[in-house]
Amino acid sequence: MLTTSYHTHNRYCDGEGEIAEYLEAALDAGLEAIGISSHSPLTFPNDFAMRAGDLPAYCAEVERLRKSYAGRLRVHLGMEFDFIPEYAAPMWEIVAPFRFEFMIGGVHFIGHDAAGAPWAFDFTRQRFEQGLREIFGGDTRALVSAYYERVRSLAEWGRVAILAHLDHIKTWNGDGRYFSEDEGWYRDEVEATLRACAQAGLIVEVNTSGWRGSSARPHPSPWIIRRCLDLEIPLVVTADAHQPEHIAAFYAEAEAMLREAGCSATAVLREEGWRMERF
Numbered sequence: 290m291l292t293t294s295y296h297t298h299n300r301y302c303d304g305e306g307e308i309a310e311y312l313e314a315a316l317d318a319g320l321e322a323i324g325i326s327s328h329s330p331l332t333f334p335n336d337f338a339m340r341a342g343d344l345p346a347y348c349a350e351v352e353r354l355r356k357s358y359a360g361r362l363r364v365h366l367g368m369e370f371d372f373i374p375e376y377a378a379p380m381w382e383i384v385a386p387f388r389f390e391f392m393i394g395g396v397h398f399i400g401h402d403a404a405g406a407p408w409a410f411d412f413t414r415q416r417f418e419q420g421l422r423e424i425f426g427g428d429t430r431a432l433v434s435a436y437y438e439r440v441r442s443l444a445e446w447g448r449v450a451i452l453a454h455l456d457h458i459k460t461w462n463g464d465g466r467y468f469s470e471d472e473g474w475y476r477d478e479v480e481a482t483l484r485a486c487a488q489a490g491l492i493v494e495v496n497t498s499g500w501r502g503s504s505a506r507p508h509p510s511p512w513i514i515r516r517c518l519d520l521e522i523p524l525v526v527t528a529d530a531h532q533p534e535h536i537a538a539f540y541a542e543a544e545a546m547l548r549e550a551g552c553s554a555t556a557v558l559r560e561e562g563w564r565m566e567r568f
């Protein structure tokens with residue numbers, strides 16, 4: 290059974306509920322370890338990331354809970370770092386003074402909107418279409434390629450252990466309305482990105498939130514997960530929980546999919562670092 294859930298949000302960012310409620314949900318789901326990973330503070334206005342001023346309270350709260358749950362649940366202090374190359378240095382300066390046990394890296398922004406602000410492609414389908422039109426002139430392939438190029442830069446950056454939702458760019462592509470994952474150029478982008486992950490020693494996340502979303506498929510898609518296994522890229526299953534009840538959502542589906550692909554071990558965080566353990 291899968292017994293870890295390292296990618297979770299809470300009231301410090303855009304998640305619902307207290308951190309302690311996620312811990313209780315983890316125990317109820319039979320988990321042995323949980324990671325707390327709020328969205329890293331951003332250096333421009335937004336309504337979803339943690340505020341830099343809340344970092345000391347966030348870290349102290351996780352530390353307090355880690356102690357009170359000792360022996361029942363392993364609690365790890367982490368963060369989902371939003372990788373935006375032009376802001377990465379000042380954003381890293383904000384979090385660097387704190388002792389995070391692990392960092393998940395994710396790409397949610399590409400290019401800039403008409404007002405000059407970084408453009409997030411995953412808020413709403415309407416905003417996705419607006420950016421596709423205004424930033425990429427309606428060229429889906431250019432948009433998707435820019436996304437994967439940014440993910441490869443994140444892999445090369447080297448400061449995160451886990452790559453979040455590798456094919457997040459398919460968020461609004463549930464019915465294949467923008468591109469086909471079978472097209473050669475798309476496969477080439479994914480292959481180059483997987484090779485960058487392998488080269489960097491990154492753990493790739495099997496993020497079950499895609500099953501909750503409009504694409505109704507995990508991130509990344511099953512064919513990419515099989516390719517990760519071919520390339521011996523370590524995997525970890527996460528729920529990207531934004532509500533306590535998401536803590537192990539679609540874990541049975543993820544486990545069945547991994548077993549079917551011949552995978553029987555995932556990355557687990559221990560005191561000495563990440564290691565592969567059978568599930």
Ligand SMILES: [Zn+2]
Pocket residue numbers: 369395397453454
């Ligand atoms: Zn994310």
Ligand SMILES: [Zn+2]
Pocket residue numbers: 296298369529
């Ligand atoms: Zn997340």
